[in-house]
Amino acid sequence: MLQLDVLSAFAICGAGSLVGASVLRPSLCPEAAGAEALRLTRGGYIAIGVGLTLPVLLDAPLPLWGQAVMTLGSVGGVFMLAWALAALAGNAQSRTSMWCSLVAVLALVLAAYPAGTAGQSIACTLGLTVGSVLMAWLSRRLLWRPHDLHERLIGVLTALMVFSSVLRIAYLLTWNGHFEHHLLYVPPSMITPFTLMYGLLPILLAMLLNNVIHARLLARLHKRATTDHLTGSLTRHALADGAELLIARQQSGENRLATIMIDLDHFKVFNDRHGHAGGDAVLCRVAELLQAQLRGDALLARYGGEEFVALIPVPDLPAARRVAERMRLALEESNWSLTVPGLNRVTASLGVTLLMANESLETALARADEALYRAKNGGRNQVQVSLAAA
Secondary structure (H helix, E strand, C coil): CHHHHHHHHHHHHHHHHHHHHHHCCHHHCCCHHHHHHHHHHHHHHHHHHHHHHHHHHHCCCCCHHHHHHHHHHHHHHHHHHHHHHHHHCCCCCCHHHHHHHHHHHHHHHHHHHHHHHHHHHHHHHHHHHHHHHHHHHHCHHHHHCCCCHHHHHHHHHHHHHHHHHHHHHHHHHCCCCCCCCCCCCCCHHHHHHHHHHHHHHHHHHHHHHHHHHHHHHHHHHHHHHHECCCCCCECHHHHHHHHHHHHHHHHHCCCEEEEEEEEECCHHHHHHHHHHHHHHHHHHHHHHHHHHCCCCCCEEEECCCCEEEEEEEECCHHHHHHHHHHHHHHHHHCCHHHCCCCCCCCCEEEEEEECCCCCCHHHHHHHHHHHHHHHHHCCCCCEEECCCCC
């Protein structure tokens, strides 16, 4: 009865692994590390599923060849899972090292074959322990510095695999009875916990892996939607979303919300002279210099081609003008030849206003744009304040 229960649990684990492999779709993940983790996990699950299910379905109790297949599939699959979690944790290992480890697993199984069931028992228990420890080591960031609950749970499952494998070695070393075909040597009271764990672990890990990949994909899409791909500043739409929170804080606090529009002077002429690559380099440097003049509670967005907008909580209009002047000087005084060889100077014109009570952001931006227009007509490289805000 014991053999049938254990082998049935192994068959369930194998079936669960095959189900887990079927739900993993690497092609749906555009992120290279995530797709690699899914591919390796699917390969590992197929190895575990075939190794645990095929021998049980063909012949029970297991003959020696079935024990070898079970050892090879389960241990090899765990090693592939180690490489999969390494990719997920940002600690990707070379495929060559993985294939070398799988060849080592095959050599271990073949070397243990002449020793019969005892040899396969030792090879299986030792291989699972080494594989689970390797898995924990390569994916250690998921255990010590997880980004979310799903990564933390993957770390917990990995730690559980290490603990259970070490426990199996401890029981095997003290085993005095007959070597069983199912290769699992634990006290009768531990049979149920082990069988439940082996039955549920593949499906749980597949679900968590999918959740982590999907969470990362959503975060990547959100970043793409809210961040300008060239400068790293906010997009125009993201500025509008972030402004709602700043406006709410302004209405409930003492600070006002300054709206500053920044437009680079003669950028088209410069772009024609130095090329688009040089223009892109300047825009990136401009965003970096502007951001350096702002506090953490301010927002900076690329509003157009060479136009930026900053939303800054300030106590009054003179403070807003001082911030704008710092931004103008930061651009004017920067060593631009380090960014684009032969470029001596980049300047900008700035328009400043304060968001009035119950005023929309679009209205404030229109007044800041009016001030920017006067700065351009007044000779450029200067700060002008909206007449309505003055």
